[in-house]
Amino acid sequence: MEAKKILIVGAGYAGLNAYYELGKHLDKTLIADKAQFIFYTAYLQKLIFNKSIQYATNIKPTIINKVKEIDLERKIVKIENGTEIQGHKLILALGCKRESQLDIIRKIIEKDRVSISVENYLDEYLGIQLAFYLRKLNKEVSYYGPVLKWLGEKVSSKVLEFLEKNGIRLSEKSDDIIPACEPNEVIGDFLPVNDKLEYKNGVFVIGDMIKNYPKLGELAMREGVYVGRLLSKKINESFRPIFINIIDTGKGEAIHIRSNILWNGNFESVKVSKIRVIMKRFIERYYIIRKGKMGVLYKL
Known part of the structure; x- marks a missing residue:
């Protein structure tokens, strides 16, 4: 040994x-x-x-x-x-x-009318992305939850704007709850x-x-x-967590979120553009080609 x-x-x-x-x-x-x-x-x-x-x-x-x-x-x-x-x-x-998350998502996909929420608020990015994708399929979609307020007011306001723009209404309860992993x-x-x-x-x-x-x-x-x-002794500083995610609205634009508010930071950035849809598709291919290696994307 x-x-x-x-x-x-x-x-x-x-x-x-x-x-x-x-x-x-x-x-x-x-x-x-x-x-x-x-x-x-x-x-x-x-x-x-x-x-x-x-x-x-x-x-x-x-x-x-x-x-x-x-x-x-x-x-x-x-x-x-x-x-x-x-x-x-x-x-x-x-x-x-x-497994239970994926089972519920499969069942939600089969429905024409859905009201989505998540058991754990930290999974909201997944619930919101699912809502946008299902709306793209012309399903009747509503969403229940804080809409990423835990990432900052700017982030939440922008996501709310695009939920409304895409015909996804906020509801007071949910029938389709994505369980926590x-x-x-x-x-x-x-x-x-x-x-x-x-x-x-x-x-x-x-x-x-x-x-x-x-x-x-x-x-x-x-x-x-x-x-x-x-x-490897290349660094010795503390880890600085940041939440980075691109949410595809399904309408040719994507919402690029960057925030450290969850960890008591004061940084939040939210940008929307067509190029960010291309970025999301690129990332999906990049990690398959690179066999999961983050590489240069660590700097983004």
């Missing part, structure tokens, strides 16, 4: 980017239950519009096996075949379980982190496993890049 091995458990948005960013001189092991990366932004389009769009790509984890147990104190990962792997550092990137069964809970995304000494948590963070792919990738750079 290598004394300085870094274990990354999970190969989604966060885990892959941590693995990619770790220096080549480091002994790193990426453990995943499948050799596939799914970009859910593209998958949502496939699901709703039945488009011929590539939303998954093959990847090459070090170990492909299901994780059965994790000893956080000793940093030991036990996989399904009985093998135990111990690391000097442990990066948890197991994501969350989205559930904690991965191996750990069984979402975990708090410090300013360097560390849960406890030598154990880092990134992506959807972080407690009270939005379950957002772009943010998860940033977390992965950050921890990879931190453990």
Whole structure:
């Protein structure tokens, strides 16, 4: 066993980017239950519009096996075949379980009249995007929720403007509630982190496993890049979270949101343009080609 091995458990948005960013001189092991990366932004389009769009790509984890147990104190990962792997550092990137979310979305898509809300307000970006897409299909759509006020008044006002512009009314209740994603069964809970995304000494948590963070792919990738750079000793500063998302209105324009208000910051930016629709389509293809690697998009 290598004394300085870094274990990354999970190969989604966060885990892959941590693995990619770790220096080549480091002994790193990426453990995943499948050799596939799914970009859910593209998958949502496939699901709703039945488009011929590539939303998954093959990847090459070090170990492909299901994780059965994790000893956080000793940093030991036990996989399904009985093998135990111990690391000097442990990066948890197991994501969350989205099966119930996707099941409900599939049922909502089949309806002609929908009233959408989300169980967890931090998933609002998903509910609002779904509302715009369904309106594009000429369904009768309403939305219930704070409309991203937690990202700032400018953001909320602009999204409200475009909901109204697209014929999506606000309702006082919802019949179609998108459930929150559930904690991965191996750990069984979402975990708090410090300013360097560390849960406890030598154990880092990134992506959807972080407690009270939005379950957002772009943010998860940033977390992965950050921890990879931190453990490679390229940086030593605290992680600075920011919410970045592009919502396609379905009418040839998209709303580009950037905000750190959720983390007690004072920055919010919201811009709307046709070019941002092109940006969203580009991003959907970029991450498939790059096999989930954030690369230059980290600077956007």
